Amino acid sequence: EVQLVESGGGLVQPGGSLRLSCAASGFTVSSQYMSWARQAPGKGLEWVSVIDSGVSTYYADSVKGRFTISRHNSKNTLYLQMNSLRAEDTAMYYCGRGAGPIDYWGQGTLVTVSS
């Protein structure tokens, strides 16, 4: 059974950093495209980033240069390193298997950027 479990969210001050993790089971992250998307409170979905089955990564303009997507193959885990966080980064962050489409989603981890 495919499962994705995010962790690492929390309250952080503006300008701070967080690293989100997404532990996968039931498949290997190294062989799949993997994505991050987010949803600000009461708002719609926003695509954030994708890593392909090789080393290529892509980012939304809103996070480019601040966020880094990566994976640890032996831990079967996807990461999102978030630096220089802003209030507008406050959202539920979801990891997903695939990029187009995303066929499995985690339950999300909440990131709140506030002083």
Place this chain on the structure above:
Amino acid sequence: DIQMTQSPSSLSASVGDRVTITCRASQGISNSLAWYQQKPGKAPKLLLYVASRLESGVPSRFSGSGSGTDYTLTISSLQPEDFATYYCQQYYSTPYTFGQGTKLEIK
């Protein structure tokens, strides 16, 4: 970047109704389109991909169509569990943008 525009933004309907949601891309996306359903407090769920291909386990009352820039999601006979928010997403080119969502409410 490709912009995705959904209409309507919200919709009131009754159990048994047929409803259609439209998604328009700012440029052609060659059927690289997915539809998701999201219920409050839950993660999105994939319904359809490649514009019209039904994800395994999704009821056949959901269908998709379209080509080029214009796509539709149709629910043939609304069930109580279908009241949710629906999103389209293009995956033709990065950034893989979502539509703004359509909230389907009970009339």
